[in-house]
Amino acid sequence: MKQLSVKANQAIILTGVLFGLIVMLSAAFLINDYLGLKRIQESLIEERVGVMQLAAQRFFENPNSFQSDELQQILLSQAGEGCSTLFDNSQNIIVKASADGYTPNSSDIQQLVDINYQGEKMGQLRYIFTPIDDQQWLNRAIAIVLGMILLAGMVSPLLVKLLDNLTLKPIRHLSDRAEQIALDSTFNYRFDTSRQDEFGRLASSVNTMLEAIEGREAQLKNYGSYLEELVQEKSTQLQVQASEDSMTLCPNRISLMNSGTKLIEGALFDGQITGLIVIDLLRIKTYNQSYGHHLGDMLIRESANRLKANFDQVYRIGGDEFAIVIQHPRLSAIGELAQKVISTIGEPIPYKDEQISLLVAAGLSLAPDHGSDIAGLLRAANNAMQVSKTLVGSNLTEYDPETMDNLSRNFELEHDLRDAIANEQLFLVYQPKQQLKTRVIDSVEALARWHHPRLGPISPLEFVAIAEDTGQARTLGNSVLRQAVKQLEAWRQDGIELSIAVNISPAQIMHPDFVHDIEAALKLAPIDPGLLELEITESIMIGNHHHIAESVAEVRDLGVRVAIDDFGTGYSSLSYVRKFTLDTLKLDKSFISDLEHSSESTGIVDAILMLAHTLKLTVVAEGVETPGQMLILSTLGCDYIQGNLLSEPVSADQIERIATRVNTDALLTQK
Structure with missing residues (x-):
């Protein structure tokens, strides 16, 4: 029963109650009917025997005026469906009257009544009658019960349908709509509360719950939006910090890796050549060791400022390393700009009473010849820069695959x-x-x-x-x-x-x-x-x-x-x-x-x-x-x-x- 629906359980219970009621009512009716028939038959027999007894007494009292034919008519009228016989004291038949079609049966019952006149027994009256047929009554009872069951079978679905509409239909509507609300998150829906019964109170309670959920959902959404905006704002700040060198305010290596390939692709689309120059400021460590890190930092900042004043795309990619992206339609112009990097850094930098001239090791790579993305260009330029480091003074080396030891590696x-x-x-x-x-x-x-x-x-x-x-x-x-x-x-x-x-x-x-x-x-x-x-x-x-x-x-x-x-x-x-x-x-x-x-x-x-x-x-x-x-x-x-x-x-x-x-x-x- 627990696994069945409420509607099915309701139908089973209602049908069971209805059939049980019909069985009890039918049993009571049939028992009462059977006993009533018995009483009627007994009363009728008693009445008939009494009439026939009086007629027989009159016959013996005045046999001349009350003939046997007249007595037979009375006995016949009272015999019903049975047989009445009047005997004298010698058991000789005086009068016999049988109903038309009467046939003796083993189930027949006979009743004997003595006929007395002035205290003397004159004869005996025998009345044979057929009692109520139990089988016939049983067939009738079965027919009545089957009819009642058929009637119950017809009425039961109607009652189940009526109860379903009155009780289960509102619950189903509430359940189905609640599931839909859960799927669609339509917490602004409200149920009808016009009913004044338990269903109306239930709908009102559900509406109260939906109002609370809707309020919490709105609060959560607003708070989530606020948190996401905060995360986005702070993440943007961190990205700026992560993509920019704090000392020189130049974009750093991360920024170069993120934007470099797009710069290359854009230049190729516009028909321009992209050159990537990687430079290493030589002897910065020596200055740090001799004069302190403040001097090294100053030299790096001044070099960055000079590069930014002459080039648009300058990146600090390491402690004393910079990368410059230059773009031009002519290859010769790329070479000229690359040489300008050397001269820009090589100009003396005043420090107290001295003039410090930095040496630079630089490497140049070209797109698309030396790589189609920034990672490839950076490796090529770095390899070329390593070659420049082996030379004396400031030098710029263009990447050449045939002469690069690192390329062989x-x-x-x-x-x-x-x-x-x-x-x-x-x-x-x-x-x-x-x-x-x-x-x-x-x-x-x-x-x-x-x-x-x-x-x-x-x-x-x-x-x-x-x-x-x-x-x-x-x-x-x-x-x-x-x-x-x-x-x-x-x-x-x-x-x-x-x-x-x-x-x-x-x-x-x-x-x-x-x-x-x-x-x-x-x-x-x-x-x-x-x-x-x-x-x-x-x-x-x-x-x-x-x-x-x-x-x-x-x-x-x-x-x-x-x-x-x-x-x-x-x-x-x-x-x-x-x-x-x-x-x-x-x-x-x-x-x-x-x-x-x-x-x-x-x-x-x-x-x-x-x-x-x-x-x-x-x-x-x-x-x-x-x-x-x-x-x-x-x-x-x-x-x-x-x-x-x-x-x-x-x-x-x-x-x-x-x-x-x-x-x-x-x-x-x-x-």
């Missing part, structure tokens, strides 16, 4: 990287992530490392850049994926409960077979897909959100978790995060580094955490270096931390020992 690394990926010579190290609430390490980030057989350890920045430039990024990423899955299986067999996060490159996620690559990796071992998390950078999501959203949804359908990595280095708005079905948000270390010294940074992190948790995202803070940062993040409600405070990236064996030690301490602390 790149070729060697490119070739060897292909073999290293194919033979799985790259290995993984792991950096732990600690859950702040329980202090347990239950996940790690996998990072690729390469130890070249001749050149030794190769920086990930270098070999990842080579992989991206040479179209090996997808192959490299899939190799890391496979190794991560195999490590998860090894930990599973050893009873170690750790999940692994793997970085996904743009080349991987933009490839048509991205989801297939993930499926292929998962088939290598019977692991729980939920133990694998893919980290996708914020910048990838912004530029290709439609394609990325589809790929992310398909990957999550496999059970794999997805994280947005380096949140805060790109657009830094949670508005676009809503377009993706994500699990984790990794807060960039640029938000964390100043937590202990800046209330603004703390406020921004707090707002991001609140909005991220509203979107049901787990938040991981990257780059945590100090206990103070950890304490602040824990107070703000951050879920996980990652950084050198816990451990630098280490081998699988080391991470097992670290996790065991930390988790044991956490368990003992909880007890």
Whole structure:
């Protein structure tokens, strides 16, 4: 009954009650009918016997005046459907009267009455009659009961329908509309409260609840908008700070990397040549050591001011390094402008009673000859600048692939990287992530490392850049994926409960077979897909959100978790995060580094955490270096931390020992 609807239960109960009532009423009626018939028959027989007895007495009293024919007529009239017989004392039949069609039956009942006259027995009257036919009465009773049941079957649906309209229909309307309100979030809807019964009071109560929900929804929406505006404002401020050098007010390397490629593409579209000059102010360290850092800082600021006065696109990309983007339709003009950089910096700078002349090592690369994007041009110009450093005085060297030793190195690394990926010579190290609430390490980030057989350890920045430039990024990423899955299986067999996060490159996620690559990796071992998390950078999501959203949804359908990595280095708005079905948000270390010294940074992190948790995202803070940062993040409600405070990236064996030690301490602390 509990599994049936209220309407079905109501129909069953109503039908059962109705049928039970009919059975009881029918039984009472039929019993009363049967007993009534019995009483009527007994009364009738008693009356008939009395009439026949009087007639027989008259016959014996005056046989001459009361003839037997007359007596027979009286007996016949009173016999009914039976038979009446008058005997003398010798049992001789005097008169016999039978109803037409009367046939003796074994069920017949006879009644004998003595006929007396003046105290003397004159004869005997026998009356035989057929009692009420029980079978006939039973058939009649069955017919009546069946008729009543049929009537109940016809009336029951009508009563059920009537009760449904009176009781269940308002409830169904309330339930259906409530479900629709939940789906559409139309909390401004109000139910009709004109009824004065319990349904009217229920509708009024629901309306009160909807008013409260609508008010809370409006407050939450307004507060969410305020927080997002605050995050956007503060993120914009941080972006400006992150993209601008505070000492020279020049755009920094990040700004160059973000805008350089667009400058190149725009120049190509306009038919212009783009030149990138990388300069190194020589002997700045010597001046710092001899006169103090204030002199070195002054020389750098003065050099920046001179460059900005003569060129539009000047970037400070390192301590004593600058990059200048120059664009012109003529190649010769590019060369002339590049030489102007040397002369501009070379002019003496007054300092107290001295004149300081700086030496400059500069390298020039050209687009599209030396690269089609800013990363390629920067590498080429830097290689050319390194050649200038080997020369005497201030020099400008144009990038020449045939004379660059570093180019040979790149070729060697490119070739060897292909073999290293194919033979799985790259290995993984792991950096732990600690859950702040329980202090347990239950996940790690996998990072690729390469130890070249001749050149030794190769920086990930270098070999990842080579992989991206040479179209090996997808192959490299899939190799890391496979190794991560195999490590998860090894930990599973050893009873170690750790999940692994793997970085996904743009080349991987933009490839048509991205989801297939993930499926292929998962088939290598019977692991729980939920133990694998893919980290996708914020910048990838912004530029290709439609394609990325589809790929992310398909990957999550496999059970794999997805994280947005380096949140805060790109657009830094949670508005676009809503377009993706994500699990984790990794807060960039640029938000964390100043937590202990800046209330603004703390406020921004707090707002991001609140909005991220509203979107049901787990938040991981990257780059945590100090206990103070950890304490602040824990107070703000951050879920996980990652950084050198816990451990630098280490081998699988080391991470097992670290996790065991930390988790044991956490368990003992909880007890």
